[in-house]
Amino acid sequence: MSDLLNFYGKTFNSRLLVGTALYPSPAIMRESVKASCSEIITLSLRRQNPAQQQDNVFWDYVRESGCQLLPNTAGCRSSREAVELAKMSQEIFQTDWLKLEVIGDDYNLQPDPFGLVDAARELVQLGFKVLPYCTDDLVLCRKLLDVGCEVLMPWGAPIGTGQGLLNKYSLQTLRERLSDVPLIIDAGIGAPSQAAEALEMGFDAVLLNTAIAKAQEPVLMAQAFKLAVESGRAAFNAGLMLRRQTASPSTPTLDMPFWQQAESMLRE
Amino acid sequence: MTSESKAKIAIAGGGLLGRLLAWRLCQYDVNITLFEAGKLSVPQGACWTAAGMISPLSELVHSEKQVYTQGLQSLDLWSDWSRKLELQGGRAVGFRRAGSVLVAHGKDRSELLQFLRELQGKLGESAREQVQVLDTEALRDLEPALHSFEQGLYLRGEADINNHRLLPLLLDVLRLQGVQLRELTRVNCEPWCISFPGGEEHFDCVIDCRGLGAKDQIKGLRGVRGEVMVVESREVVLQRPVRLLHPRYKLYAVPRSDGRTVIGATEIESEDLSPISVRSSMELSSALYSLNPAFAEARIVETRVNCRPATMNNNPYIHNEEGLIRVNGLYRHGYLLAPAMVQQVENQVAQQRLLVF
Numbered sequence A: 001m002s003d004l005l006n007f008y009g010k011t012f013n014s015r016l017l018v019g020t021a022l023y024p025s026p027a028i029m030r031e032s033v034k035a036s037c038s039e040i041i042t043l044s045l046r047r048q049n050p051a052q053q054q055d056n057v058f059w060d061y062v063r064e065s066g067c068q069l070l071p072n073t074a075g076c077r078s079s080r081e082a083v084e085l086a087k088m089s090q091e092i093f094q095t096d097w098l099k100l101e102v103i104g105d106d107y108n109l110q111p112d113p114f115g116l117v118d119a120a121r122e123l124v125q126l127g128f129k130v131l132p133y134c135t136d137d138l139v140l141c142r143k144l145l146d147v148g149c150e151v152l153m154p155w156g157a158p159i160g161t162g163q164g165l166l167n168k169y170s171l172q173t174l175r176e177r178l179s180d181v182p183l184i185i186d187a188g189i190g191a192p193s194q195a196a197e198a199l200e201m202g203f204d205a206v207l208l209n210t211a212i213a214k215a216q217e218p219v220l221m222a223q224a225f226k227l228a229v230e231s232g233r234a235a236f237n238a239g240l241m242l243r244r245q246t247a248s249p250s251t252p253t254l255d256m257p258f259w260q261q262a263e264s265m266l267r268e
Numbered sequence B: 001m002t003s004e005s006k007a008k009i010a011i012a013g014g015g016l017l018g019r020l021l022a023w024r025l026c027q028y029d030v031n032i033t034l035f036e037a038g039k040l041s042v043p044q045g046a047c048w049t050a051a052g053m054i055s056p057l058s059e060l061v062h063s064e065k066q067v068y069t070q071g072l073q074s075l076d077l078w079s080d081w082s083r084k085l086e087l088q089g090g091r092a093v094g095f096r097r098a099g100s101v102l103v104a105h106g107k108d109r110s111e112l113l114q115f116l117r118e119l120q121g122k123l124g125e126s127a128r129e130q131v132q133v134l135d136t137e138a139l140r141d142l143e144p145a146l147h148s149f150e151q152g153l154y155l156r157g158e159a160d161i162n163n164h165r166l167l168p169l170l171l172d173v174l175r176l177q178g179v180q181l182r183e184l185t186r187v188n189c190e191p192w193c194i195s196f197p198g199g200e201e202h203f204d205c206v207i208d209c210r211g212l213g214a215k216d217q218i219k220g221l222r223g224v225r226g227e228v229m230v231v232e233s234r235e236v237v238l239q240r241p242v243r244l245l246h247p248r249y250k251l252y253a254v255p256r257s258d259g260r261t262v263i264g265a266t267e268i269e270s271e272d273l274s275p276i277s278v279r280s281s282m283e284l285s286s287a288l289y290s291l292n293p294a295f296a297e298a299r300i301v302e303t304r305v306n307c308r309p310a311t312m313n314n315n316p317y318i319h320n321e322e323g324l325i326r327v328n329g330l331y332r333h334g335y336l337l338a339p340a341m342v343q344q345v346e347n348q349v350a351q352q353r354l355l356v357f
Helices: A026-036 A057-063 A079-093 A113-125 A138-146 A168-177 A192-200 A218-238 A258-267 B016-025 B056-060 B065-089 B106-123 B126-130 B136-142 B163-176 B278-291 B293-297 B334-351
Strands: A005-007 A010-012 A016-019 A040-044 A068-072 A097-100 A103-105 A129-134 A184-186 A205-208 B007-012 B030-035 B100-103 B131-135 B151-155 B159-161 B180-182 B188-190 B193-196 B199-202 B205-208 B222-232 B242-244 B251-255 B260-264 B299-310 B317-321 B324-328
Touching (some): A057 A079, A057 B222, A068 A079, A079 A097, A079 A113, A097 A113, A113 A138, A129 A138, A138 A168, A205 A218, B007 B016, B016 B334, B056 B106, B065 B159, B065 B163, B065 B334, B106 B126, B163 B180, B205 B334, B222 B278, B242 B278, B278 B299, B317 B334, B324 B334
Parallel strands (some): A040 A068, A097 A129, A184 A205, B007 B030, B100 B242, B205 B324
Antiparallel strands (some): B100 B151, B188 B193, B193 B199, B222 B260, B222 B299, B242 B251
16 A cells, blocks of 8 residues: 655655754664664754855755755744845755754753744745644644645654653644644654654654664664554544444453443443 | 885874774774865864763663663773873863762652663663662762752763863874874765865775765765753852753763753754754753853853764764775764774774784
């Protein structure tokens, strides 16, 4: 069965997107990306003073991975900053794909919904394929779609916390209400089980960095996430059973009186 | 080696590696020429920018075990070599083996646990013996200036060296020992041959320690930007290097004997030598302030920026062929690894049958 992802008219096999920061070394980063089987990788230009450099060996190294590059605007605090950095990234990496981040709070790096919509509107008009990093607020997500984003990236939890899917209720709402929009859970994923859960809930993909890069064995962790994402997606496609309050043996219990069985069925 | 004359050895690059290696080779009966692109009295490499920490344990969490084992070797070598250097040069190099302290604010306590866990993951149970957990009182006794922290870790075995004393002293000693110093000479290194604009010279062995100057000859060598600030405070005096663990900002503060403290260092994937950014200076300052608010009145007396030469796996690079040895890629571990690397090169020069006592 073909089960491809489709973002902005481009198809992908892998439902795991990874970052390129925080690794012990570029070599381990590249090996981990390979082990994750990711086809889309994010990277940051912020702080690197791109205007100053003709060549950057690290960027070349990332480019050599052959993955779709998704430059990000990490660290930008206003839409103006984000738009300028986006233009610079486009020039350097020769791609109009962009992970848009506009940060509204310094401590938990929470997205600024207002700046985000402004920046997204402007960047879409400039021809960017914008993948915004947003909160799990339904109305915000709708506004981002209204200004022309085709893919959204709601957070699971604040960046780098590894808390997993903190607000499952609103994430579930997003999934149900925006059923035909590609949704990627971005940020907050700390364990493969959490990634699997996101996929089981029907999210299209997950994006993460710290959980792999900061593991003691990043390459092995990348592999673990790859398996978890595949497993979660397969489970979603297979259709999860509903949760039950009481045990329900898969073979009839002969010694249980009929009326008790009826009672337990009613309780469900 | 010809029987009628001494072996001629060229060292390219007058940074920490080049100087240390030249000094070590002085004990053999060889002719040494040290080439430097800039001026030796004003070191331009990362060795001058660095804070001079020799901390195999603290660094282990973000490096491979090789860095740790070579770091331990270097620690022992430093205590021996610094004594010898002080005797020869007649003044102190500021080698201090007083351990180092790691702290985290209450909210970030998990960073200390994470550090311990990673250390145990890499060293097994022996990690426990090398790390002492400090409560408020123990911490206050050890580092009175860190009185507001509830807990910390003490890495007893770690050390640091005052590079702003060491490097000039090494230069003086090289002069005394008759090493030929060729400043303001940008060179290329080939087997048995040093070439420079307008000429070339032949040697029995060429040792390339040029750091980022060797970028064209070493594939995958890159520069990683680092920024440090030097502050001066009379109120807050630290006794030893202190590291602050924080989910996003990493800070070390290394006190010097003159009341100054070197704080650093950022790590940015970029070969950019422009001055320190406002953001980096804010991060460093606020992290310093959080160690002890009295640092707010410290004076920023200097900022320094440089690029560390690093390979793609961030491990040191050593290449050995007849007539040419290249050492490079010490990354953020210059003082931690230099002695061990220099000793390795010494052995390789010996293998090329050039060294006779």
